[in-house]
Amino acid sequence: MTSHNSFSIYRSVDEDEAALHIEDAPEARKTPTSRSSRIWDLPTWQKIAIAAIVAACVAFILGYLATRRPCAACVTNGPDNEMVSEDYLQQEPKTMDWADLKDLFNQFLKNGQQIESTIRKFSRIPHPSGSLENQNLADDILQQFRNFPVDHTWVESHYATLQFPNRARPNTVKIIGADNETLEVFPFQEQDPYCPYSAVATAKAGLVYVNYGRKEDFVALRSWKVKVTDNLVIVRTGIITFAEKVYNAERAGALGVLIFPDMDRSAVYGHVHLGTGDPNTPGFPSFNHTQFPPFKSSGLPKIPAQAIDKRTALSLLSALDGIEGPSDWRSPNSPSHALGPDLKTRGNLVQLEVNNVERSVELVNVFGSITGRFEPxxxxxxxxxxxSWGPGAAKSGVGTAILLELMRSMTLMVEGGFQPRRSILFVSWDGGDFGSIGATEWLEGYLSMLHLKAATYMSLDTPLLGDEKFVARSSPLFRTLIENIIKQVDNPRQSMQSIYENAKQNGDWNSEVFAPLAVDTGGFAFTAFAGVPALEFSFVKRSNPYKYLDTKYDTYDNLNSLVDNRLPAVALTLAQVAGLSLMKLSHDRILPLDYTAYNTLLLEHLIGLKTYQSKLEPQGLTFSWLYSARGDYVRATDRLKKAIKHSDLQNEKMIQFFNVRIMRVEFYFLSQYVSAINYPYRHILIGRGEHTLDALMEQLGRDQIDTSELHKQIALFTWTLVLCTFDTNRK
Structure with missing residues (x-):
């Protein structure tokens, strides 16, 4: 292959300039003049011979130039080579329709054995953030990325302060007698879980059973005259996150929280920071030992929390006195018991002591990218x-295996002719078990440009917890795309039936499949914090859920047993859903996101608000401005839809203009009126804070409304919705 480096090109130019300077010299001008004068002195026959030779040479050169083709080397070198012809640069890329792309992807995807090998490799032993085992896996992934023909690979490090158990002073739960003597100690084994970001404190009080720890559970206890304030609470896992359970308990006045597994005897791991990212640097990226700001996340609890096993929980529950809770509050395989807060032995109290310690840890995110052709x-x-705190077969193993399989398949497709319009960025995140720290710190580092650069985010966290029901947690913008994809992928339990058809058999497929983004995931941070539409999906069991998630028993064999020893096949189905979605998002001219989805969703929310209209009248307030803003939003999306329909979609500048508009739809729902430091989740529909719809609904639901706060909340929500109203001329 012929190549020309910059040195040879510049050298050629210098020689030409030197020749020109020589011809300008007086001595050089004399020589050609004297020689040309001698030609006319030659005999006539010699003149005719010279003319014939010159004419033949000119004819040969003209014929060659008319029929020549670019050299193979020039064409092979591609657009980065200076010798590539203009004809090559103007060639259209090889076009592939959706059927061809789907067939090509499925051809390269059939690699269940590799998926099985990767899951086993990444779930042999626990590999929490900051451990040597996790660092070795990061090195392994980087090497695999480099083995694929990707365009770029790199790593980024963040230094976060994480919380770990104090081996010198272990956390404890005790029964304390009336004379302050220790009556019973419930010991924790060295590998038993803890709750990262718990307050380091000791609390001694009565104990109240609060079911799942939801808001409605605390409301029920209040109606039954069961006192939660100034007592410890014991709560079972499920329904909501650990952080939400602790947050609700703290708001109810509890002094501490004990969390026990609903399904199994093993204690369950889970952080209690109501948010994502490093809570010690809220709103700031932790690059290269960034100077930490003098404040912490508002989502950190001020009360201690500790995970306990089922045996300890049953002992504590059996000691409670007071009224008995309803039957649907009873944990599986648990006898009936009272709700507390008193213990049967009067004067006895429960003491919770948490002594977790903080340590600065380097988190490593690994990146690999395929560059897009038209919108790189x-x-x-x-x-x-x-x-993963445990072996992590379900927690991290399956997702990592699918990530690597997608990268392998996509790079082979590119070699086979697939040319994505947009770039694809593959990432292995660190710090997921501590609240998606790796992903959130990356978002914080590039927040100012993400809504212009990141079109969408697809999360592969915890994608396999069964094989019966497909669940997509996403921004509403993805719903049409997911519906189309799951119509083309077979259900893992029945090859002649699509995932969509299976969902329709079990009721309303829309409610069967779609759910909001989970608050403790990276996908939530992408949308609620950065305004990037996010998608995460998984297969789950309808009954008998995977009880080993976030425990030391989350192994390949246990997960494989849950899906009847078909783990590689089910993981391959998930990879197919992810891969087809990825191809549509990176290949379609117009991003396949339904930017009109919020039209209906906003209407549903406003109908809910309308029920509180009577409470507004005494305050001299109305929702009419809010209704008007929603109408403007609908009209704006209609204008954009018509503009796309009637535009020249062969014009690349026009296509990119429309795609930028679509990319910003989710970003416009981030409130511009609150600080990203005080309220990092600024999304008015799924975020957290005084600017959100939830805060407004909660205020309206109170018996005594804070008029000043209500005015503020209506203004924050309405003005953000007004700014969401985009038109095709806005830049």
Whole structure:
């Protein structure tokens, strides 16, 4: 292959300039003049011979130039080579329709054995953030990324302050007698879980059973005259996150929280920071030992929390006195018991002591990218958590295996002719078990440009917890895309039936499949914090859920047993859903996101608000401005839809203009009126804070409304919705 480096090109130019300077010299001008004068002195026959030779040479050169083709080397070298012809640069890329792309992807995807090998490899032993085992896996993934023909690979490090058990002073739960003597100690084994970001404190009080720890559970206890304030609470896992359970308990006045597993005897791991990212640097990226700000996340609890096993929980529950809770509050395989707060032995109290310690840890995110042809500056990001407190077969193993399989398949497709319009960014995130720290710190580092660069995010965290029901947690913008994809993928339990058809058999497929983004995931941070539409999906069991998630028993064999020894096949189905979605997002001319989805969703929310209209009248308030803003939003989306329909979609500048508009839809729902530091989740529909719809609904639901606060909340929500109203001329 012929190549020309910059040195040879510049050298050629210098020689030409030197020749020109020589011809300008007086001595040089004399020589050609004297020689040309001698030609006319030659005999006539010699003149005719010279003319014939010159004419033949000119004819040969003209014929060669008319029929020549670019050299193979020039064409092979591609657009980065200076010798590539203009004809090559103007050639259209090889076009592939959806059927061809789907067939090509399925051809390269059939690699269940590799998926099985990767899951086993990444779930042999625990590999939490900061451990040597996790660092070794990061090195392994980086090497695999480099083995694929991707365009770029790199790593980014963040230094976060994480919380770990104090081996010198272990956390304890005790029964304390009336004379302050220790009557019973419930010991924790060295590998038993803890709750990262718990307050380090000791609390001694009565104990109240609060079911799942939801808001409605605390409301029920209040109606039954069961006192939660100034007491410890014991809560079972499920329904909501650990952080939400502790947050609700703290708001109810509890002094501490004990969390026990609903399904199994093993204690369950879970952080209690109501948010994502490093809570010690809220709103700031933790790059290169960034100077930490003098404040912490408002989502950190002020009360201690500790995970306990089922045996300890049953002992504590059996000691409670007071009224008995309803039957649907009873944990499986648990006898009936009272709700507390008193213990049967009067004067006895429960003491919780948490002594967790903090340590600065380097988190490593691993990146690999495929560059898009027409919109290389727009990225489709797909990521998976790598770390795990336990072996992590379900937590991180399956997601990492699918991530690597997607990268392998996509790079082979590119070699086979697939040319994505947009770039694809594959990421292995660190710090997932501590609240998606790796992903959130990356978002914080590039927050100012993400809504212009990151088109969408696809999360592969915890994608397999069964094989019966497909659940997509996402921004509403993805719903049409997911519906189309699951119509083309077979259900893992029945090959002649699509995932969509299976969902329709079990009721309303829309409610069967779609759910809101989970608050403790990276996908939630992408949308609620950065305004990037996010998608995460999984297969689950309808009954008998996977009881080993976030425990030391989350192994390949246990997960494989849950899906009847078909783990590689089910994981391959998930990879097919992810891969087809990824191809549509990176290949379609217009991003396949339904930017009209919020029209209906906003209407549903406003109908809910309308029921509180009577409470507004005494305050001299109305929702009419809010209704008007929603109407403007609908009209704006209609204008954009018509503009796309009637525009020249062969014009690349026009296509990119429309795609940027679509990319910003979710971003406009981030309130511009609150600080990203005080309220990092600024999304008015799924975020947290005084600017959100939830805060407004909660205020309206109170018996005594804070008029000043209500005015503020209506203004924050309405003004953000007004700014969501985009038109095709806005830039």
């Amino acid at each position: 500056e727009h990225y489709i990001v797909v990521g998976a958590q790598r770390d």
